[in-house]
Amino acid sequence: MKFAIALFSAAHAPSSRRALLFAQAALAGGHEIVRLFFYQDGVYNASASVVTPQDELDLPKQWRNFVSEHQLDGVVCIAAALRRGVLNEEEAGRYQREAVAVGAPWELSGLGQLHDAVQDADRLICFGGA
Numbered sequence: 001m002k003f004a005i006a007l008f009s010a011a012h013a014p015s016s017r018r019a020l021l022f023a024q025a026a027l028a029g030g031h032e033i034v035r036l037f038f039y040q041d042g043v044y045n046a047s048a049s050v051v052t053p054q055d056e057l058d059l060p061k062q063w064r065n066f067v068s069e070h071q072l073d074g075v076v077c078i079a080a081a082l083r084r085g086v087l088n089e090e091e092a093g094r095y096q097r098e099a100v101a102v103g104a105p106w107e108l109s110g111l112g113q114l115h116d117a118v119q120d121a122d123r124l125i126c127f128g129g130a
Contacts, residue, residue, distance in 0.1 A: 002032045004117035007042035009128025011050055011059040016042070019127035020062060027070060035073045035117035038106075042128060043081045046074065049101040067105045073117075078108040 003026055009015045023033060038046050045063045052058040067074040081102065082091060088102040102108060118124050 001026075001123065002034050002121045004034045004037065004114070004121035004124045006037045006039055006114060006124065006126045007045060007128060008040045008126065010041040010044045011047075011052070011063075012056070013041075013128055015128035016045055016059050017057065020059065020066065022125065022127070023066065033070075033072055034121040035075055035113065036067065037075050037077065037114045037117060038080075039077045039111075039114070040080050040129060041084070043076050043084055043086045046076045046081075046106045047086045047101040048103065049086070049099065064105065072105075074106050075109050075113045075117075076102060076106050077114075078110055081108055 005019060005023055007016060007019045023036065026033060044050055045060050047060055050060045052060070076086065078091070081087065085099065086101045087095070087097055087099065088108050089100050091108060092098065092100045
């Protein structure tokens with residue numbers, strides 16, 4: 001089965017951990033992940049600026065390692081990221097900001113990437129959101 005996974009909640013939310021566990025289990029079960037799409041507060045999962053307390057799981061780091069290790073397509077919604085100050089080098093330069101919070105393996109792109117993933121996948125699985 002081919003999955004597209006959309007994550008709408010911030011790194012400290014329980015649904016972010018559930019999304020990661022689901023993605024890990026999907027790959028372990030022989031399934032394919034077409035794309036991971038981080039939207040709304042989910043963009044914080046891709047931010048290198050998030051500092052996790054020592055007694056908590058560092059989900060942004062775990063997501064980054066997971067995406068890199070499995071060479072997955074990890075897309076961060078550019079509009080949601082800009083609104084929250086989660087910028088890559090190109091956008092930081094464009095808006096004359098000094099903080100760069102997103103780098104490899106993440107890609108900033110539009111909502112059309114989610115639409116494309118849904119077309120390629122058998123199932124869209126969403127975590128978090130209202």
